[in-house]
Amino acid sequence: MPDPQIPVQTLWSAFDARRFRDALEALAPDFEALWPQTRELIRGAEGFVALNEAYPGQWRCRLQRLEPISDTRVAALVEISNAFEDGSGERLFAVGFYDVEDGKIVRAEEYFADCAEPPFDRSEWAERY
Amino acid sequence: MPDPQIPVQTLWSAFDARRFRDALEALAPDFEALWPQTRELIRGAEGFVALNEAYPGQWRCRLQRLEPISDTRVAALVEISNAFEDGSGERLFAVGFYDVEDGKIVRAEEYFADCAEPPFDRSEWAERY
Numbered sequence: 001m002p003d004p005q006i007p008v009q010t011l012w013s014a015f016d017a018r019r020f021r022d023a024l025e026a027l028a029p030d031f032e033a034l035w036p037q038t039r040e041l042i043r044g045a046e047g048f049v050a051l052n053e054a055y056p057g058q059w060r061c062r063l064q065r066l067e068p069i070s071d072t073r074v075a076a077l078v079e080i081s082n083a084f085e086d087g088s089g090e091r092l093f094a095v096g097f098y099d100v101e102d103g104k105i106v107r108a109e110e111y112f113a114d115c116a117e118p119p120f121d122r123s124e125w126a127e128r129y
Numbered sequence: 130m131p132d133p134q135i136p137v138q139t140l141w142s143a144f145d146a147r148r149f150r151d152a153l154e155a156l157a158p159d160f161e162a163l164w165p166q167t168r169e170l171i172r173g174a175e176g177f178v179a180l181n182e183a184y185p186g187q188w189r190c191r192l193q194r195l196e197p198i199s200d201t202r203v204a205a206l207v208e209i210s211n212a213f214e215d216g217s218g219e220r221l222f223a224v225g226f227y228d229v230e231d232g233k234i235v236r237a238e239e240y241f242a243d244c245a246e247p248p249f250d251r252s253e254w255a256e257r258y
Contacts, residue, residue: 036222038247040255047254056249067198067226075196075204075226077240093165095224095240097196097204111206111224111242118167120185125176126169 004074004100005066011098011105012078016061020053028104035110048108057082061094074098080112091115133203133229134195140227140234141207145190149182157233164239177237186211190223203227209241220244 007026014022027045034041042048059082067075078094092114099107118126136155143151156174163170171177188211196204207223221243228236247255 037242037244039258040247041258042255051251051254054251067204069196069198075198093240111222111240113166113240113242115166118169122180122183125180126171129168129170
């Protein structure tokens with residue numbers, strides 16, 4: 001059985017390089033993505049690639065960790081960042097769960113977690129790093 | 130070997146019921162939590178419980194899914210929501226990775242993903258549900 005981590009690596013590597021259509025080799029044609037935060041469902045590999053290509057900004061996507069859950073399921077942690085010319089930037093994490101069949105991702109469920117300052121003073125218990 | 134999913138269930142069940150100190154039975158005394166979005170590290174079970182108890186708002190925490198990664202590692206998806214008297218509310222998802230030893234969580238790494246409207250018009254590819 002092919003390693004289910006490989007298509008997830010291919011997907012994020014393609015997005016990081018902004019070679020969006022290279023991601024198609026990692027996705028089954030009837031791939032579906034679920035984005036629960038916005039209650040969005042994207043049907044089809046072509047549409048998913050097109051949407052990501054249309055996303056405003058020049059985002060780097062660094063795969064930080066893969067967690068093999070089973071022979072057909074992988075979790076991934078990705079650091080996504082966008083640097084602006086003025087030196088500022090945006091940074092977030094994506095946590096995705098990917099179902100893989102025959103070496104292709106058939107389903108993704110992705111969560112996007114923005115970086116920010118702590119929302120209240122909790123320095124009594126938490127140290128910054 | 131005890132099921133590593135059990136202390137994760139206990140943790141979120143205690144937070145959901147706002148019986149914060151009940152979470153202590155699920156946490157090793159030298160438990161550590163990492164919140165990469167705010168670059169915060171919380172050392173110690175007592176501090177983690179105190180911080181969560183101090184968090185403003187009356188949050189429900191519904192464990193939606195547990196993903197056993199290994200005998201000592203679990204991923205959890207939790208829907209967190211806060212309803213206000215005026216009928217409005219906030220909703221987010223927590224995705225956490227938990228390391229468990231001898232039935233106690235020794236380390237958590239948690240990501241918090243806010244719900245929102247889509248940030249640009251991508252209805253050509255995504256349908257709302």
